[in-house]
Structure formats: C-alpha cells, structure tokens
Amino acid sequence: MESAILLETQDLEKNYTLKKKTLFGKKAEVLQAVNKVSLAIHQGETLGIVGESGCGKSTFARLITRLIAPSGGKVFFDQKEITAMAQPEVRSLRKDIQMIFQDPYASLDPRKRVLAILTEPLEIHGIKTAKERRELAYEMLEKVGLQREHASRFPHEFSGGQCQRINIARALILRPRLVICDEPVSALDVSIQAQVLNLLLDLQEEFHLTYVFISHDLNVVRYFCDRIAVMYKGEIVESGDAETIYQAPVHDYTKKLLQAIPKSIESNEE
Amino acid sequence: MSDDSNLLSVKDLSIDFLQEKTAVRAVDQVSFDVKKGEVLGIVGESGSGKSVTVTSILKLLPENARYTEGSISFKSEELLSMKEKQLRKLRGNEISMIFQDPMTSLNPVFTVENQLVEAIRLHAKLSRKKARQEAIRLLQIVGIQEPEKRIKLYPHEFSGGMRQRVMIAMAISSSPSLLIADEPTTALDVTVQKQIIDLLKELQQKINTSIIFITHDLEVVADLADRLLIMYGGQIVESGPAKTIFANPLHPYTRLLIEAIPHGNKKSGRLPTIEGNVPSLSEIPQDVCRFKERIPWIPDQAHEINPKLREVEPEHFVRCTCYKHFWMKEAHEKK
Amino acid sequence: METTEKTPSLVKMFLKKMLQNKLACFGLLMIFLIVVLAIFAPLIATHQPNVMDTGATLLGPGQDGHLLGTDNYGRDLFSRIVYGSRISLIVGLGAVAVGSVIGILLGLVAGYFGGWLDSIIMRFMDALAAFPFILLAITLMTVLGTGLINVIIAVGIGNVPGFARMIRGQVLSVKEELFIEVTNSLGAKQARIIFIHILPNCLTPIIVYATMNVAGAIISEAALSFLGLGIQAPTASWGNILKEGKDYLIVAPHIAIFSGMFILLSVLGLNLFGDGLRDALDPKTRA
Numbered sequence: 001m002e003s004a005i006l007l008e009t010q011d012l013e014k015n016y017t018l019k020k021k022t023l024f025g026k027k028a029e030v031l032q033a034v035n036k037v038s039l040a041i042h043q044g045e046t047l048g049i050v051g052e053s054g055c056g057k058s059t060f061a062r063l064i065t066r067l068i069a070p071s072g073g074k075v076f077f078d079q080k081e082i083t084a085m086a087q088p089e090v091r092s093l094r095k096d097i098q099m100i101f102q103d104p105y106a107s108l109d110p111r112k113r114v115l116a117i118l119t120e121p122l123e124i125h126g127i128k129t130a131k132e133r134r135e136l137a138y139e140m141l142e143k144v145g146l147q148r149e150h151a152s153r154f155p156h157e158f159s160g161g162q163c164q165r166i167n168i169a170r171a172l173i174l175r176p177r178l179v180i181c182d183e184p185v186s187a188l189d190v191s192i193q194a195q196v197l198n199l200l201l202d203l204q205e206e207f208h209l210t211y212v213f214i215s216h217d218l219n220v221v222r223y224f225c226d227r228i229a230v231m232y233k234g235e236i237v238e239s240g241d242a243e244t245i246y247q248a249p250v251h252d253y254t255k256k257l258l259q260a261i262p263k264s265i266e267s268n269e270e
Numbered sequence: 271m272s273d274d275s276n277l278l279s280v281k282d283l284s285i286d287f288l289q290e291k292t293a294v295r296a297v298d299q300v301s302f303d304v305k306k307g308e309v310l311g312i313v314g315e316s317g318s319g320k321s322v323t324v325t326s327i328l329k330l331l332p333e334n335a336r337y338t339e340g341s342i343s344f345k346s347e348e349l350l351s352m353k354e355k356q357l358r359k360l361r362g363n364e365i366s367m368i369f370q371d372p373m374t375s376l377n378p379v380f381t382v383e384n385q386l387v388e389a390i391r392l393h394a395k396l397s398r399k400k401a402r403q404e405a406i407r408l409l410q411i412v413g414i415q416e417p418e419k420r421i422k423l424y425p426h427e428f429s430g431g432m433r434q435r436v437m438i439a440m441a442i443s444s445s446p447s448l449l450i451a452d453e454p455t456t457a458l459d460v461t462v463q464k465q466i467i468d469l470l471k472e473l474q475q476k477i478n479t480s481i482i483f484i485t486h487d488l489e490v491v492a493d494l495a496d497r498l499l500i501m502y503g504g505q506i507v508e509s510g511p512a513k514t515i516f517a518n519p520l521h522p523y524t525r526l527l528i529e530a531i532p533h534g535n536k537k538s539g540r541l542p543t544i545e546g547n548v549p550s551l552s553e554i555p556q557d558v559c560r561f562k563e564r565i566p567w568i569p570d571q572a573h574e575i576n577p578k579l580r581e582v583e584p585e586h587f588v589r590c591t592c593y594k595h596f597w598m599k600e601a602h603e604k605k
Numbered sequence: 606m607e608t609t610e611k612t613p614s615l616v617k618m619f620l621k622k623m624l625q626n627k628l629a630c631f632g633l634l635m636i637f638l639i640v641v642l643a644i645f646a647p648l649i650a651t652h653q654p655n656v657m658d659t660g661a662t663l664l665g666p667g668q669d670g671h672l673l674g675t676d677n678y679g680r681d682l683f684s685r686i687v688y689g690s691r692i693s694l695i696v697g698l699g700a701v702a703v704g705s706v707i708g709i710l711l712g713l714v715a716g717y718f719g720g721w722l723d724s725i726i727m728r729f730m731d732a733l734a735a736f737p738f739i740l741l742a743i744t745l746m747t748v749l750g751t752g753l754i755n756v757i758i759a760v761g762i763g764n765v766p767g768f769a770r771m772i773r774g775q776v777l778s779v780k781e782e783l784f785i786e787v788t789n790s791l792g793a794k795q796a797r798i799i800f801i802h803i804l805p806n807c808l809t810p811i812i813v814y815a816t817m818n819v820a821g822a823i824i825s826e827a828a829l830s831f832l833g834l835g836i837q838a839p840t841a842s843w844g845n846i847l848k849e850g851k852d853y854l855i856v857a858p859h860i861a862i863f864s865g866m867f868i869l870l871s872v873l874g875l876n877l878f879g880d881g882l883r884d885a886l887d888p889k890t891r892a
Contacts, residue, residue: 052459053430067790094792106783111805121791159547160316170791189315189548190486191523191564194530194541201540216460223532223541243535260464262489 003043005076006178006210007064012037012073014059033059035234036073041178046204046211048225048242050218050257056234057214061182064212065097066090077178095125098171102183104163108155114141114166115151121174140169143206144199161192165199172203180212185220197224218261222246230254277447277480278304278327283340285319285326287551293336294551296322298504300340304448309474309481311495311512313488313527315548319504320484324450328361344448363393366441368434370453375437376425382409382436383421386443393444408439411476413469431462435469442473450482455490467494488527492516500524503549503560506579510586520582520593522565542599559590567602568595622885629881635874639867642690652681654688655839663857673863676849682860685841686867692842693823693871696756700822701815703761708768709804709811715769716776717799727773734766739828746834756835760825764818771814775807782806809886816879820872827868843868 014034019027034056041047051057062068064075066082075083082093101107108117118137122128128136138148144165155163164184171179181200185193197220204211215221221228222242229239230253238251249255285297297319304310314320325331327342329349342349344360352360361367369375377385386405390396396404402421409417412435425433434454441449451470455463471494474481483491491498491512498515500508500523508521519525529542546564554560559573577590623629642649651672658679666674672683715726733741745759779785780803788798823843829835830844831851838845843864850860 052461065790067786091792091794094790099787099790101783101787103783107787109784109788109802109806120788120793124791124793124797159550161547167787174791190488190527190530191315191544192548194532194543195545197532198540198543201536218460219532223535223538226536246535256461260460262464262467262487262492 003045005040006043006078007041007212008076009037009039009064010074010076012060012063012075013071014056014063014068015071032234034063034070037231037234037236038073039229039236039239041210041212043177044208044210045227046213046225048221048228049212049214049231050216050221050228051231052216052257055231057231058182060231061099061180061212061214065099065180066093067099092125095174096176097178097180098174098176100164100167100171100179100181100184102187104160104167104187105155107167108163110155112154113151114153114155117155117166118151118170118173121170125174127174136173137169140173141166143172143203144169145195159192160188161196164188164192164196168196168199168203172207172209175207176209178210178212180214182214183216184213186215186217193220200224218246218257230257275305276303277306277308277345279341279343280323280327281341281343283323283326283342284338285322285331286336286338287332288334288336289552292552295338295554295556296335296504296551297326300501300504300506302499302506302509304480304482306447307474307478307480308497309470309483309491309495311491311498312482312484312501313486313491313498314501315486317503317548317551318501320501321452322504323501324367324452324482324484327450328365328367329357330361362389362441362446363444364446365448365450366444366446367450367452368437368441368454370456376433378425381422381424382428386421386436386440389440390443404443405439408443409436411442411473412436412439413465414439429462430458431465434458434462434466438466438469438473442477442479445477446479448480448482450484452484453486454483456486463490470494487531488524489531500527503554504551505560505589506587507561507589508587509579510583514583514586518583518586520586520588521561521590522568522593522596523561525596559592561590562592565592565599567598568592569598619885623881626881626884628877629885632874632877632879632881635870636878639690639694639871639874642687643694646687646691650681650684650687652684654680654684654841656680663853665857666859666863674857674859676846676857676860677853682846682863685846686843686864689841689843689846689864690867690871692753692836692840693826693868695753696760696826696842697819697823699757700760700764700825701818703757704764704818704822705768705811705815707761708765709772711765712769712772713776713799713804716773717780717795717803723773726769730766730769733762734770738763738825739832742825742829743832743834746829751834751837753836756826756829759829760822763825764822767814767818768811772807772811775810776803779803779806810883812886813879813883816875816882820875820879823868823871823875 012034013032013036016031016033018029018031037060039047049057049060059068063070066085070083074081077093077097082090085093115134115137118140119133122133122136138151141148141151146162146165155166158166184200185196188196200211203209213221213225225242227240228242228245229236230245230251231237232253238245238249238254245254246258249258281301283297283300284295286293287296300323302310312320312323322331326337327349337350344365349357383402383405386408387398387401390401390404406417406421409421414420414432414435428436455466458466467490470481473479483495485491495512498509498512499506500521502523508515508524515524519528526542526544530544532541544564545566555562557576559577562573572595573592574590579587579589582588658675661669661675661679662677664671664675666672668674671681673686674682676682676685711726711730715723741763742759745762746755749755749758785798785802788802826835826842827844827847830842831848833848835844836842846864847861847868850864854861
C-alpha cells in the first residue's frame with residue numbers, strides 16, 4: 001500500500017523574533033513556532049496533525065503552502081523543492097496545493113457572489129473560457145451538495161456549514177493534488193461537522209486527493225486520518241498509524257491529550 | 271412550584287425578538303427547574319435558543335427582546351416583575367455568570383487584583399486589604415499557583431485557561447447560589463477544557479452551588495451534569511437525568527448529536543449525519559415537529575401536530591412521537 | 606432551504622434603506638434641484654447672466670421682472686445664480702474626482718505594501734494636510750494661475766490627504782482578513798488582490814466621505830472666488846457673486862443673502878445625503 005511520497009519536509013523551521021521592550025531598551029526574543037519538522041505525506045493518504053492552540057500546526061500548514069517563508073529546512077512537493085521556488089513558480093504551484101481554513105465566513109469575500117468566488121481560481125490561472133468556468137462552478141457547487149441557484153447569492157446568506165461547502169468547492173475547482181485542511185470543521189455545529197467530514201471523504205475518493213488535516217480534536221482526527229503526527233511546542237513528538245496512536249500512545253503529551261477527550265457513558269463502553 | 275428544593279424555576283418561558291416588522295420566536299415554551307446543588311446541562315447548536323434562555327434569567331437580553339409568556343422564579347421570587355434595582359442585587363451576587371470568551375470578559379487595562387477586589391467589595395463590605403486576601407484565597411481555590419504573585423498581572427499575561435479560572439474566581443467571589451456557565455470551555459484547548467470541567471465539578475461539591483452549563487457538545491457535560499435539556503429551534507426536545515439520556519437517548523436529534531461525534535475510524539464507514547442545516551430562527555416551522563425537515567426518512571404521519579413534551583419514563587421527557595420511528599433510518603440509508 | 610426566490614440585489618436593499626430616511630431624502634431633493642438648475646440653466650434663467658443694464662442696478666427682488674433683483678452692473682441675480690450652479694457642481698465633482706483618485710491610489714499603495722513606501726507617502730500626506738487648506742489652495746492658484754481647471758486641481762489636491770489617510774486605514778484592516786490570505790493561497794497576483802478584493806471592501810466609507818467632500822469643495826470654490834483667486838469675472842460663480850455682494854451689503858443685502866443661501870442649501874443637502882448614505886451602506890443596519 002506504500003505509495004509515492006507527494007510532499008516531504010526536511011527539518012522545516014520557522015522562527016519569529018519578538019521585540020520586547022524593557023526598561024533598558026529592546027530585547028529580542030526568538031520564538032520557535034515550528035522546530036525541525038520532518039514529515040512525509042504519501043499520495044492518497046490523509047495525514048492528521050494534532051495539537052493545541054499555539055503548537056505551530058497552523059504555521060506548519062502555511063509553510064508547506066509557502067504562504068509564509070521558512071526560516072530553515074526544505075519542502076519538496078512531487079520531488080520539486082518548493083522552498084527554492086521564485087514567486088511565479090509558487091503561484092502556479094497553487095494549482096496543486098489548496099487550503100481550506102477554519103472560519104468559513106471570513107474565508108469568503110463578503111462582496112462577491114458565490115459564482116464569482118468559485119470561478120476566481122480558474123480566472124487567476126487563466127484556465128478555460130468564461131462560459132466553461134461558469135459551468136465548472138455550477139458542477140462543483142452540486143458536487144459539494146449545494147444548488148445552482150445558490151451561485152447568485154452572497155456569502156452572508158448562507159449558514160456556516162454551507163459556507164464551508166463553498167470553500168471546499170473553491171479549493172477543489174482547480175483539481176489540486178494536495179489539500180491542506182486547517183481545522184475545517186471546528187467552527188461548525190456538531191451536526192454539521194459530520195456532514196462536512198463525510199463530504200471531504202467522498203471528494204477524496206472521487207478526486208484521489210491527499211489531505212493534510214489539522215485539528216485539535218482527536219476524535220475527529222482518529223476518524224478521518226490514516227496517520228497522525230502529534231505536535232507540541234513546534235515539534236512533532238509522536239507520529240504513526242492513527243489507530244495505533246489512539247490505542248497505544250507512547251509520548252506523555254499524547255497520553256494527556258487522549259485523557260482529556262470528554263467521553264460520554266456510551267463511548268466508555270466501547 | 272412551591273417545592274422548596276427548587277432554586278430556580280422557569281415556566282413556559284417564551285421570548286420574541288422584534289425584527290423590523292416581524293417578531294421572531296427565539297425561545298418557545300421552555301420550562302425547567304434547577305434544584306439546589308444540581309448541575310443542569312443545556313445542550314444545543316447555534317440558534318437553539320440555549321443562550322437566550324439563560325441570559326433571560328438575568329434579564330440581560332438585548333433591547334429588541336420581549337418576554338411574551340411565562341415566569342422565572344428564583345428562590346420563590348418572580349424575576350420578570352422585579353425592579354432593575356433588585357435585579358442588580360441578584361446579578362453577580364446570588365446568580366453569577368461566566369462566558370465563552372475569557373479574553374473579552376476581563377478589562378485589559380486593569381490588573382487581575384483590581385478587578386477581583388472590586389468584584390468582592392461590590393458584594394461584601396470588606397476593607398481593601400481583607401478583600402485582597404479574599405482574592406488570593408479565591409485564586410487558590412480555582413487552582414492558580416502562586417496567587418500572591420499572579421494577582422498583580424494583567425489579563426493578557428494569562429493564558430486562555432488561566433483567564434477562565436480568573437473569571438470563575440470572580441464569579442464565585444460572592445458565593446452565588448447559581449452559577450451560569452455559557453460555553454465556558456469552547457474557546458479552550460481540550461486539555462484545558464478538562465481542567466476547567468474538573469474545577470467546576472470540584473467547586474460544585476465544595477461550595478454547593480447549582481450550575482447551569484451551556485454547551486453545544488454533549489460529551490463535555492457527560493460527567494458533569496446531573497440533568498440535561500436538549501434544545502432545538504427554541505424548544506426543549508428532550509430532557510431528563512443525564513445518565514438516562516446517555517443510556518437511552520430517544521429524540522432523533524439527541525441520538526444524532528451523540529452519533530455525530532466520531533468514535534471510531536474510517537473503516538467503520540461514513541458518519542451518521544443529520545441532513546440539512548441548522549435553521550435560522552425565522553425559518554423554523556411552527557406548529558409542527560421542528561426537527562421534521564432534517565429527518566425526512568420518518569413519514570409525516572409519525573409526527574405530531576403541535577407536539578408537546580411527554581414523559582416517557584420517570585423524569586424523562588421527549589417531544590413529538592417521531593422518535594418511535596427512528597429505526598427507519600437504516601432502511602433509508604440502504605437506499 | 607430550497608427557496609428559488611432571487612436574493613434582493615444590494616442596490617434594491619440600499620434604496621429601501623435610503624427612502625426610509627427622511628432627512629436623506631430631503632438632501633437628495635436639494636441635490637436634485639441644483640443638478641436640474643445646472644443642466645437646464647439656459648432654459649431656467651430669465652436673462653443673460655452677463656448682460657449689464659446700467660439703468661437697472663441694485664434692484665431689489667421682484668422689481669422690474671428680476672426675480673431676485675440685480676447686482677451693481679444691473680445683471681439679473683437669479684440668472685447668475687442659476688449659471689453659477691454649473692461652476693459649483695463642476696468644481697465640486699471635479700475636485701473630489703481628482704482628490705479621490707489620487708488619494709485612493711496612494712492610500713492603497715501605502716496601506717498594502719507598508720514599510721518605507723508607507724512612511725514616505727504618509728509623511729508627505731501629513732505635510733500636505735498640515736497646511737491650512739485655503740493657504741494651500743491660494744499657493745497653488747498663485748502658481749497655476751486662475752481658471753476653472755486650475756480651481757479643480759487646487760481644490761482636488763487639497764482633498765488628497767483625507768482620502769489617502771482614510772483608505773490606508775481601511776486597507777490595513779481589510780488586508781488582514783482571512784479571505785485575502787485565501788486569495789493569496791489561490792495564486793492571485795498582488796494587483797488582483799488589491800483592486801478586486803481590497804478596494805471594493807474599502808469603498809463604503811469612501812463613498813460617504815466623497816459625498817461630504819463635494820460640499821467642502823463647493824465651499825472652497827466659493828472661498829477662492831471670494832478671495833478673487835478662483836473663477837474670474839464676468840463668469841458667474843456663487844463665490845464671486847457673494848464677493849461682489851459683500852460690497853453692497855448695506856444698500857443691496859439680497860445679493861449676498863441669495864448667493865449665500867444657495868451655497869448653504871447645496872452643502873446642507875450633500876451633508877444630509879452623506880449621512881443617509883453612511884447609514885444605508887452600513888451592513889450592520891442591513892437586516
């Protein structure tokens with residue numbers, strides 16, 4: 001089942017320098033948001049990155065999409081070193097790597113109609129004619145469980161779950177190979193979370209997607225991912241098969257995380 | 271209602287929000303009691319009316335809200351007819367509240383000491399020095415280490431979990447008989463969430479306050495709450511002792527809420543879902559089972575018209591008869 | 606959820622809000638009347654605005670067929686005011702157009718790119734704004750010379766810092782929004798992000814500000830003309846009519862009163878309309 005590596009990071013690092021003003025002038029303090037992270041993501045798999053707020057998981061997501069530049073280390077996508085790419089190359093790389101963010105509303109430009117939002121990625125990369133783009137947008141809209149009529153509406157007319165569906169449609173319209181989901185369901189209601197997770201799984205099968213799934217929710221990650229990497233203070237403290245980690249965690253922090261999951265009476269019996 | 275063990279008793283409470291020309295019902299005929307020393311969990315998603323219900327207890331609703339029906343009595347006194355002056359005495363004294371966002375609930379320009387001492391002196395006639403000692407004692411209770419040092423810090427110097435602890439310290443400073451916690455752990459990390467829940471449990475036993483705990487996540491209240499109310503579309507759809515509800519959830523919404531939280535891995539198949547969206551208040555169907563649209567596999571005739579809460583086993587109430595047809599879901603999914 | 610009704614367009618929602626506001630409607634009416642005066646000036650004016658009649662100077666209102674009387678050269682005051690509205694409108698709109706286009710571009714660049722570019726642009730804007738406006742306009746008019754176009758340029762440049770500052774502030778907050786990062790992650794170029802996403806999200810306060818500034822520009826023109834630096838005689842503008850009226854304040858107060866009143870009403874109308882716009886465009890008041 002071992003398939004080719006799609007994305008690989010080698011000793012990836014990101015430091016932020018915080019300037020602290022003290023009574024006697026400025027003092028620079030270096031914050032290591034991501035510290036020597038080496039990970040490989042295989043074609044077609046889902047890698048979960050778990051950690052609590054401030055552990056560096058979102059920074060990691062932005063590093064591998066080159067939304068921010070690393071302080072050290074390398075990222076390879078499909079054997080090409082993306083950390084060495086110039087801006088125009090990075091822009092065309094976006095066709096292959098897409099992101100879905102946590103806040104479904106804030107991810108959408110409030111002044112654009114859904115149709116314009118969905119056709120924008122195609123427009124940016126100059127793909128197809130205007131008419132074909134519209135058709136593709138309608139098709140994508142139906143794929144994520146919305147209707148054609150929704151195309152003429154504005155984001156504020158939708159619920160959070162529907163907005164996240166629009167975000168997913170926009171991310172997938174370019175047919176990317178890798179999709180990075182940064183807490184895609186944590187802002188949604190419980191009953192909507194399951195819908196969106198199922199949708200992401202369906203789309204993964206249909207488009208043969210590879211996912212990097214970032215979340216703080218171990219239940220969701222265990223369900224959704226093949227492998228898990230646990231991140232703590234910028235470092236990967238444990239990684240491996242999802243079920244193994246869930247059943248037999250090795251690192252203390254992983255154990256602590258697992259113990260903190262609220263369990264209802266029913267699931268205790270499981 | 272003359273039952274002395276009831277600290278708070280809400281009866282047939284309905285609240286409307288006025289919007290331009292129409293009135294939208296946010297809370298519809300909600301009744302519940304909170305007994306002394308009891309933890310009541312109110313569970314529901316956005317738009318379920320859970321937050322409106324509890325903020326209405328303190329009469330802190332926005333200006334366009336109207337109490338159209340019902341009564342709220344606290345220690346056998348009617349709150350709805352109470353004067354603002356009397357209410358102010360209750361707020362933060364007899365009834366305290368903690369909110370979701372500990373970041374914005376504290377004033378960033380004052381130290382924790384300032385705010386805590388002020389809160390204490392608002393309710394008890396203590397000297398500054400005494401109040402400070404009390405503040406340190408409270409911080410100790412809520413599990414903040416080295417309280418003598420930390421008390422001098424500003425809110426932004428605390429982590430999210432610590433800030434929520436400070437909020438709790440402030441809320442219990444008046445030894446309230448009722449503590450209302452509105453999603454106090456939603457903004458926090460899981461490990462911190464567990465600590466806060468444990469803390470509330472401990473406090474509840476130590477000082478014997480009643481707690482109303484509001485959350486969108488059933489599992490969070492699983493081992494905290496004595497009783498549960500499940501709300502949907504402004505109504506209570508199921509209520510009863512927490513143990514009973516977890517052992518025997520009946521209303522389709524409750525069942526789906528429990529099932530929607532993943533407990534296995536991908537190999538166990540797709541997650542059971544609830545179709546459709548959480549409706550906004552103005553879209554909610556009236557006079558019928560409000561959950562009808564989201565469980566299309568249950569035939570229309572299985573629903574009641576104008577469904578009422580019915581006691582199906584001792585203390586366990588369910589709205590609408592549709593729950594009896596939940597089994598049809600499997601057949602529906604096979605299709 | 607399966608409603609097929611079309612969502613009301615933003616324009617419709619905006620109009621609805623606007624019509625509910627009585628003061629804004631009054632403002633709009635004022636603006637409308639002045640626009641009508643300006644467009645149909647030849648039809649509305651009763652006399653030629655620049656034709657003198659030395660036999661009928663300083664006539665009071667209503668005398669001898671002169672609706673608002675005549676000035677010291679015997680020119681019909683009503684007709685001069687009607688034609689003057691053209692100048693006022695052209696200067697008002699033209700100056701705001703010049704000021705907003707330059708100001709918006711500078712503000713966008715400063716706000717989006719930040720750093721030294723931001724410092725240079727904004728310090729320059731500060732310097733410009735530090736000049737009392739009228740002094741700045743006087744300086745510019747002295748350098749450029751008098752004339753309509755130069756009045757527009759002078760008043761327009763005076764408007765630049767306000768627009769630049771305002772849009773820079775907007776850009777600073779909008780560029781931090783998540784959808785900007787998302788657009789970036791789609792591979793968009795900076796020009797697209799700036800003009801297609803940031804600019805439209807900054808426009809609401811700018812529209813309001815621009816409306817109010819038209820009023821300001823009308824006053825500025827009047828002030829410049831009053832000082833003799835703006836529109837030159839014999840062309841009528843509200844400013845220079847007022848200026849001439851000043852000399853006859855005692856014998857013929859109607860000259861100053863009527864020209865001043867038109868300035869007042871147009872400015873009031875624009876300001877009321879601007880206030881209404883602000884309320885109608887505020888998404889929070891939109892249900």
